[in-house]
Structures are given as structure tokens and as C-alpha cells.
Amino acid sequence: MNTKAMDKLLSGALDGELTPGQRAQVEQWLANHPDAVAQQEQWARVGDLLREPLNPPDPEMEWQAIRRTIRSQAPAADAVAAETPVFSWRMAWAAAMLGLVSLGLYLIAGFQLHQGTLMAHGQSGAPAEVEWAESGVPGATMMIFADQETGMTVIWMDVEQNGNNDTKELEGS
Amino acid sequence: MKTKWLAGCLWLLLAIAAPAADQIHALMIEASNEPAVIDRRLEKVEYKLRRVFGFPYYHFVAEQTVMAPADGQVTVPLANGHRLILSGKGLRVTVQWFKNDEILLTTKVSLNKGSPVVLGGVPHGDGTLIVALTAQ
Incomplete structure (x- = not known):
């Protein structure tokens, strides 16, 4: 059997179109020709690639995926916001300290102003x-x-x- | 962070509330019956002197402001050989009034801010020398 005829049989074997007798011939050929085995495997890979369905990216599907991702993350963000109240204890503490400092400054400034006013008017202690x-x-x-x-x-x-x-x-x- | 903020606030309060270092102002005046022009340097004290003493006129002679002694001695040079030596701590001081090397008067006083202590009675010409000490 010449090489060209065997190529047809090898191709037919990949497509499952051989008779049992032809399949036996192919197996015997492959057993005696390792290069033919490599060639058949290469054809098989090419055939697999050709048989894969072409699925071009669908923009609408992509947008839906993005929307699903956003929706899935949104509740988590809300939960974080709910765990961090606007008027936290830390802010309350800072506000209290600020108020205390302001009161202290007010009292000190008032006392010093009072003292200065007394002295400016010649009234003594x-x-x-x-x-x-x-x-x-x-x-x-x-x-x-x-x-x-x-x-x-x-x-x-x-x-x-x-x-x-x-x-x-x-x-x- | 909280600790640093609190420390900053306390530092600010203390810096504002901390009293400034005490100073003592010495104003030497000659009280006499000789007319004198109004001297603005005496405007804070002249009307008080006029209420207390019988002299109608007051002449500015000298003035000095010194830091209150911090457990030591401070010399206050005045005029015409007069000087004061303040010794003690803060506003509780012993005051020695010298004319050259002669001591004229010694007293121990506790000064209060805004309340002058007037040392006087030292004859000078036709008048009398007065030193008003005021804590500031």
C-alpha cells in the first residue's frame, strides 16, 4: 500500500469511517510506522480544533456578567456602611474632648480678660x-x-x- | 492617635494657662511743690499718689522693669546713684534701697499684681523721692 492510500485510511480512521478490515490494516501500519502515529495524532488535534464551536464574545452577555458582579458586591458595601454609624463612639469622644478644650480656653481667656480689664481700670487685687x-x-x-x-x-x-x-x-x- | 490628640490638647491648655514670668516694675518719682508738666509715664500712678500724699506735683525720675528674683538677687539701677536690690523668690522679696553705698531703707514685702508698694520719704532737693514697685 502506498503512502497516499494509507493517508486516506488514516483520515478515515480518525473520522470513524473504516471497515473492520481497513481498521486492521491501519493498526498494522501504525505498528510498523511510528512517524505515521505522530502524523495521525497531529491530524486528530487539528480535527478537534476544527470541531470546537465558534463562540464569539457577546457584548450583552458580558454586560450582564458585569451587572451580576456589581449586584453581588453591593450588599457587602451596604453591610460595611451599616456597621460604621455616622456618629460613632470615636467621634463622640473627639467631640467631647473638643468641647472640653473649648470650654477651658473660654474660661481661661475670660479670666485673663477680666484680670486685664481690672488692671486697665486701675482696680487692684x-x-x-x-x-x-x-x-x-x-x-x-x-x-x-x-x-x-x-x-x-x-x-x-x-x-x-x-x-x-x-x-x-x-x-x- | 487618640493619645497624641489628648496630649496636644493638654499642652495647648497648659501653654495658655501657664502664668507668664513675674516682673517687677520700679518707678522712681520726685514729689515736690514745684510745678511740673504732665508726664504720661506717670499717668497710671500719679492720680493715686495725689490722693495719698500731700504733694501737688510729681516728676518722673527713672524706671526699670526686672524679672522677679528666682531665689536669688536682682539689682534695679535707678538714677542719681539710687538702686534697689531685690532678693527672695518670686514676688515675696526683701527690698533694699541704696543711695550709692548707703542703705536707706529695707523692707520685706509680698507684692500682688496691680497693687503697688510705694517706698518713700527720702529727701531730695525740695522734694521727696518715691519708688513705686508694681508686680506685673
């Missing part, structure tokens, strides 16, 4: 306290008194009253 006072000028007398109206505390050294020479020394200096 508690008068100064004098623990003791002494004169370094011999014979001078000391007077200590607080004037409530002005808030001044006066420590007065009365030198002239004594009329001693220390007064002249001071004046001459």
Missing part, C-alpha cells in the same frame, strides 16, 4: 503685704499704711520730721 520695714537712716521713723481706695501700700520713711543731719546728707547727695 489684694494689697501687698509688708512683713517688716526698717530705715537705714539713723533717727528716721517708718510708717506703713495701706490705702484701700488706691490699693497702694505705703512704706514711708520720715526723715525730715526728726530734723537730724542725715536729712542734709541725703539731700546733698
Whole structure:
């Protein structure tokens, strides 16, 4: 049998069109010709490819798939939003702290403003306290008194009253 | 994150609430019967002095502002050889009034802000020297 006739038989075997006698001939040929086995396998792969149905992508089907994906993910997003309330404990804590700080600043600023206003108007707080006072000028007398109206505390050294020479020394200096 | 935020708030509060360092202002004035022009440097204290003392006129001589002593001694140079030495801590100070090397007056006072302490009675010319100490 020549090669051309055997090719026809090999092709027929792939298509299942051989008689039992022809199939026996083909099997015997394949047993003696390994290259024919390789050729038949190659034809079989080509035939499989040709028999596969052509399925071009359907745009509508693609869009439906995308819509299904979006719908399947949407509930998950809603669930996440539901688990994260707008006014969470963290935000409540931050708001409380902010309010506390604001109140503190308001009170401090108010106190400082009040103090500044008092001093600007010449009103004083508690008068100064004098623990003791002494004169370094011999014979001078000391007077200590607080004037409530002005808030001044006066420590007065009365030198002239004594009329001693220390007064002249001071004046001459 | 929460801790950093809280620390920042506390720092801000403390920075605002922290008192500034105390200062002591010394104003030297000559009280006399000699007429003087109105001096704006005395406007915060002259009307008070006029209420307390019998002098009709007050002349500005010198002024200094120093930091309150922090457990130490601070010298306040004035004019004509006069100076004060403040020793102590903060606004509780011992005040020594010197004329050159001669000590004229010593006192220990606790100053309060806005309440002046007036040291005076030192004869000077036809008038009298006064030093008003005010904590600021």
C-alpha cells in the first residue's frame, strides 16, 4: 500500500469511517510506522480544533456578567456602611474632648480678660503685704499704711520730721 | 492617635494657662511743690499718689522693669546713684534701697499684681523721692 492510500485510511480512521478490515490494516501500519502515529495524532488535534464551536464574545452577555458582579458586591458595601454609624463612639469622644478644650480656653481667656480689664481700670487685687520695714537712716521713723481706695501700700520713711543731719546728707547727695 | 490628640490638647491648655514670668516694675518719682508738666509715664500712678500724699506735683525720675528674683538677687539701677536690690523668690522679696553705698531703707514685702508698694520719704532737693514697685 502506498503512502497516499494509507493517508486516506488514516483520515478515515480518525473520522470513524473504516471497515473492520481497513481498521486492521491501519493498526498494522501504525505498528510498523511510528512517524505515521505522530502524523495521525497531529491530524486528530487539528480535527478537534476544527470541531470546537465558534463562540464569539457577546457584548450583552458580558454586560450582564458585569451587572451580576456589581449586584453581588453591593450588599457587602451596604453591610460595611451599616456597621460604621455616622456618629460613632470615636467621634463622640473627639467631640467631647473638643468641647472640653473649648470650654477651658473660654474660661481661661475670660479670666485673663477680666484680670486685664481690672488692671486697665486701675482696680487692684489684694494689697501687698509688708512683713517688716526698717530705715537705714539713723533717727528716721517708718510708717506703713495701706490705702484701700488706691490699693497702694505705703512704706514711708520720715526723715525730715526728726530734723537730724542725715536729712542734709541725703539731700546733698 | 487618640493619645497624641489628648496630649496636644493638654499642652495647648497648659501653654495658655501657664502664668507668664513675674516682673517687677520700679518707678522712681520726685514729689515736690514745684510745678511740673504732665508726664504720661506717670499717668497710671500719679492720680493715686495725689490722693495719698500731700504733694501737688510729681516728676518722673527713672524706671526699670526686672524679672522677679528666682531665689536669688536682682539689682534695679535707678538714677542719681539710687538702686534697689531685690532678693527672695518670686514676688515675696526683701527690698533694699541704696543711695550709692548707703542703705536707706529695707523692707520685706509680698507684692500682688496691680497693687503697688510705694517706698518713700527720702529727701531730695525740695522734694521727696518715691519708688513705686508694681508686680506685673
